[in-house]
Amino acid sequence: MTVQLDDVTVHFGRTCALESCTLTVAAGETVALLGPSGSGKSTALKAVAGFVRPSSGRIRLDGQDVTELPPAKRGIGVVVQQYALFPHLRVEDNVAFGLRAARRPKGEVTRRVAEMLGLVGMTSYARRFPRELSGGQQQRVAIARALAIRPKVLLLDEPLAALDAQLRADLLIELQNLRREVPTLAIIYVTHDQSEALALADRIAVMRDARLIDLAPTTTLYQTPPSAFTASFLGNANLLPIKSSNNEVTVAGHVIPGVQPISGKELLCIRPHAVRLGAGGVPGRVTGVQWRGASYQLTCEVADVLVRVDLAADGAVPAVGADVQLVLPSEACSLVSR
Structure with missing residues (x-):
C-alpha cells in the first residue's frame, strides 16, 4: 500500500507542528523520519x-x-515508544485484541496470534502478563499486535528509544528480519537516532523546525548530504570552510586535490573515519583524545574549526598538543551549503 502526505500542515493552537509536508512511501519501502525533538516527525506519523x-x-x-477517516478504519499498525500494552491482558490476548475488535473468527484469531508470536520470537511467553516481560520483550509483543491485523502500513514511533543498547541492537535485527518476512509492508520509522535510520531505511527524510528539509536514498544522503544540517545530524560529519579559486578548493590554505568547486557550496564535508594522519595534509593541532574501545577519536583544531578523526586503537595515537597533518581523501569529501 502506498502512503501519501500531500502538503500536510498541522497546527496546535498557534504552534505549527508540521508545515507543508509532502512525502510518498511505496509498498515494501521503509522511510525513516529523522530529526531532533520538535522537528515534526512524530506529528507526521500521527497524521x-x-x-x-x-x-x-x-x-x-x-x-x-483517508484524511477524515478515524484511525480504526485505516487498517494501519502502530507501535509507539511506551509499548502501550494492556497490563491486565496476557501476551496472547494483547496480540489478539485488534482481531477480536474486528470480530474475526476464533480460529483465525488463534492462528494469527500463534503466527505473530512466532515471528517475533515470543511463542513461549504467550501466557505471561506484560509486567513479567523485559522492555525488549514488551516491544516485540507490541510489534506482534500491530502486525496481527495484517496491516499494509506499519508506523513505528521511536520504538527503541526506551531500551538499553543491547536490547536496541537485538530489536534492530528483529526489525530487519521483519522486513524480509513481510516484503510488501510499507514502514514509516520515526527516530532521532541516526544508526537506526541507517540500518533500516531505504530512504531517509530529514526534518527540522516542523519541515521536511532533505529526502533521498539512505546511501546517497549519507555519502553526499545536500546541507550542513543533514551532514552533521546524519553521521556527525566534519564541516570545514573552504575557499575556491582557479578551479581549486582550499582548506586553511591547503589545496584538496580532486575536489572541484561548486557554486553555492561553502563547506567541505568529510566523516571522522575517512580522515587520515599523514604527510602533505592540512595542518592542525590535537586538542583532545578519547578512547572508545576499538578506536580513538581525536579532536584537532584546524584554522579555528574542530575536526574529529577516528583512529584504530592498535595504531600510534598522537598526544594532546601535537602538531599533525590531516589527509582528506577526495573520494570521501563532498561540498555542502551552509
Missing part, C-alpha cells in the same frame, strides 16, 4: 495514523483520501 487531524493537506492510502 498518517489518524491520531491528529491536518489543518490543511490530505492523507492518502493507495490513492484513497
Whole structure:
C-alpha cells in the first residue's frame, strides 16, 4: 500500500507542528523520519495514523483520501515508544485484541496470534502478563499486535528509544528480519537516532523546525548530504570552510586535490573515519583524545574549526598538543551549503 502526505500542515493552537509536508512511501519501502525533538516527525506519523487531524493537506492510502477517516478504519499498525500494552491482558490476548475488535473468527484469531508470536520470537511467553516481560520483550509483543491485523502500513514511533543498547541492537535485527518476512509492508520509522535510520531505511527524510528539509536514498544522503544540517545530524560529519579559486578548493590554505568547486557550496564535508594522519595534509593541532574501545577519536583544531578523526586503537595515537597533518581523501569529501 502506498502512503501519501500531500502538503500536510498541522497546527496546535498557534504552534505549527508540521508545515507543508509532502512525502510518498511505496509498498515494501521503509522511510525513516529523522530529526531532533520538535522537528515534526512524530506529528507526521500521527497524521498518517489518524491520531491528529491536518489543518490543511490530505492523507492518502493507495490513492484513497483517508484524511477524515478515524484511525480504526485505516487498517494501519502502530507501535509507539511506551509499548502501550494492556497490563491486565496476557501476551496472547494483547496480540489478539485488534482481531477480536474486528470480530474475526476464533480460529483465525488463534492462528494469527500463534503466527505473530512466532515471528517475533515470543511463542513461549504467550501466557505471561506484560509486567513479567523485559522492555525488549514488551516491544516485540507490541510489534506482534500491530502486525496481527495484517496491516499494509506499519508506523513505528521511536520504538527503541526506551531500551538499553543491547536490547536496541537485538530489536534492530528483529526489525530487519521483519522486513524480509513481510516484503510488501510499507514502514514509516520515526527516530532521532541516526544508526537506526541507517540500518533500516531505504530512504531517509530529514526534518527540522516542523519541515521536511532533505529526502533521498539512505546511501546517497549519507555519502553526499545536500546541507550542513543533514551532514552533521546524519553521521556527525566534519564541516570545514573552504575557499575556491582557479578551479581549486582550499582548506586553511591547503589545496584538496580532486575536489572541484561548486557554486553555492561553502563547506567541505568529510566523516571522522575517512580522515587520515599523514604527510602533505592540512595542518592542525590535537586538542583532545578519547578512547572508545576499538578506536580513538581525536579532536584537532584546524584554522579555528574542530575536526574529529577516528583512529584504530592498535595504531600510534598522537598526544594532546601535537602538531599533525590531516589527509582528506577526495573520494570521501563532498561540498555542502551552509
